[in-house]
Amino acid sequence: MAKSQSTDDQGTSPAPRRRLSPDERKDQITCAAVELFSETGFDGSTRDVAQRAGITQPLLYRYFPNKDSLIEAVYAKVFLDTWNPEWEGDLSDRTRSVKDRFQTFYEAYAETLFDPVRLRISSFAALRDARFHDWYNHVIQEMILKPLVRERRLELGGADSFLVTPQELEAPWLMHGALLDYGSRRFILGTDVSADTAATISQALDMYLLLTEAQNKA
Template identity: 65%
Template sequence: MSTQEQHNSSGAPVPIRRRLSPAARRDEIVSAAVELFAESGFDGSTRDVARGAGITQPLLYRYFPNKESLIEAVYARVFLESWDPAWDDILLDRSLSVRDRFQRFYEAYTESIFRPVWLRLWHFASLRDAEVYSWYKEVVQEQILKPLVRERRIELGCDQDFLVTPVELEAPWLLHGGLLNYGWAQQVAGNDDGDGRAEAIRQMLEMYMLFTEARYATPS
């Protein structure tokens, strides 16, 4: 993000601050942090974030008292606000098979998240920031993977227990993680093949359906 700068008596650049409301200023700081962290990872400094937002570092700390609070805001912006509430209805629409509704969901979900900024931040979090990645994993489990397990159990005529065990989550994580790795590989290769993405989703869901049919199906 480019900003205008002036220089102090020592020759150091000082950003020219634009007048913004507190909400707009906070939003601009988060946008600058998203851009920086997507390029350099969560090791990027608050000084560089402030420079990207066109403000001083002390002003940044008036909005975010420490780097951890800024990272939390970036996490909320990228990983939470990208969730479309309409997806909840798709996941629980029992007029469709589990396979069909999760196909619809994952096509919409990956269309939304298979973007350079999202994928780069997910990649950096998975490699270097255990806390951010743990936040992300918790949301994925609660919003996507546990509903998948529960709905598949019901479809196969098994118990309708709300509890989902860690063992039951292993296969859904392979499915979800495989799709994210597919998206990352496509991003690195510079590809954006919607048909290929839909087919990859179909194949991974097929493997999950076959696996769960063997695990959960009631013996005849």
């Protein structure tokens, strides 16, 4: 007698698929969108995302009513959910030098910052939406660059002022931008660059620190 089609070669029924919770399903869809958009840019359709997630398009719309809401979830997952709140305390630890604190931070942050998927999503997003560019710059300034300016001021004997001027932000932006360029050349373009990430971060920080020291003496 032939075996039933509901059994495998050993005559056992396949294990039932676990039903995902709403949060798990939403994260599954978001992860599929991150993967797709990092490859195709944001021209990828919600139908493509659903197919990659292994679900139907109507089910996707139960969690994301439109493509813009899905893209916002991608931004949050790639740029916000990867931030470690403990870094903020480490950056404000004045028992350590500014160089030591930000060296440690950037080495940890580089594991996220230099992720090829993140780098590609960032490039596609900046081309797609000027509002993203403004939002992302604001996040970087508030979380990283303004604390760097304030802590360096104090280290050089300056006042503990909260206000950071646009002029003061130019040098740290040059430093941060140089590190982003290094990550893109190494992990996206495949350029022959140094594989020593820690040394590259150290050089970038040293240039900023030397510049601010010279400005302070002027």
